[in-house]
Amino acid sequence: MKFADLHLHTFFSDGTFSPEELAGHGARLGFAAMALTDHDSVEGCARMATACSAAGMEFIPGTELTAELGNTELHLLGYFLDTHNEKFLAEIGRFQTVRQNRILEMVAAINKLGVPLEVESVFALANCKSPGRPHVARALVKAGLVKNLDDAFERFLKKGRPAWVPKTKMSALQGIELIHQTGGLAVMAHPGLNHNDDIIPDLVKAGLDGIECFHTKHSTAMSERYLEIADKYHLLVTGGSDCHGFSKNKPLIGTVKLPYEHVEKMKVAVAGKNVASLNR
Ligand code: AMP
Ligand code: ZN
Ligand code: FE
Ligand code: FE
Secondary structure, eight states: OOEEEOOBOOTTTTOOSOHHHHHHHHHHTTOSEEEEOOBTOOTTHHHHHHHHHHTTOEEEEEEEEEEEETTEEEEEEEESOOTTOHHHHHHHHHHHHHHHHHHHHHHHHHHHTTOOOOHHHHHHHHOSSSOOHHHHHHHHHHTTSSSSHHHHIIIIISTTSTTOOOOOOEEHHHHHHHHHHTTOEEEEOOGGGTOOGGGHHHHHHTTOOEEEEEETTOOHHHHHHHHHHHHHHTOEEEEEOOBOTTSSSSOOTTSOOEETHHHHHHHHHHHHHHHHHHHO
8 A cells, every 4th residue: 555644844934853753754764755744835846855865755746824704713734736836935925024024923922021031033044935933942942941842832822822923814715726827736624623614605605626544643533524525525535644743752754644545536536627728
């Protein structure tokens, strides 16, 4: 059997592995294909493509966008993206700027509480265009200002805590369109973590291509439920570990093994879309 992991993060967003380390883990676990889905970024895709190719694995360039539909936040995975598409890069660049400004706001709020976290220490540790709350948490740990990552989230960073800053999000419809414009497939990430399946029909109407049925945090019952939903709406089935490296306990890569037949179906779908766009 051939398997894939289609949900992975590197240090080009809030993961801790380099693309080469991530590809190394994937190769050791025997994966046939891997996708990189850093938050609002495709910065790591070129290095990941080279590393996967050297290890004899197939690579799918991707990203994970934070979006909203009504009041529900959801994450959209984009696959088979043209990572050089200038319009796409400009658009995700806007959200990278939002992320960078949000770091400034979070650190200012932490400083206001008398905690002397230096903003430079967060950017030095993040060292990428798409920083996020985990980087603030790690910088707090590194400076000895909190006990551990959980302590950082509990005291400052989680929703409702004093340094929580809401993130400007794109609408889900915009996100799906953006992924389509760059030749990709749009997939709803970890629907089981959303607790709101009512949005799925609207996402399908907006052109959603697939749904992440298999995810580390999905129970078997959840995966079965989303497989039924995929069947009902004729959606592609995807899955991945959502590995962030060593940022949370032990690396999650290897916990989800998506049968390769689903990757084949994705390739057929993306080829069909490209043919359709040529004929338009
Ligand atoms: P952001 O995109 O900046 O809002 O950060 C989201 C990231 O923070 C995700 O990777 C989450 O897994 C992580 N995160 C959210 N809440 C917590 C928490 N309570 N403890 C540790 N990590 C968390
Ligand atoms: Zn993340
Ligand atoms: Fe996510
Ligand atoms: Fe993720």
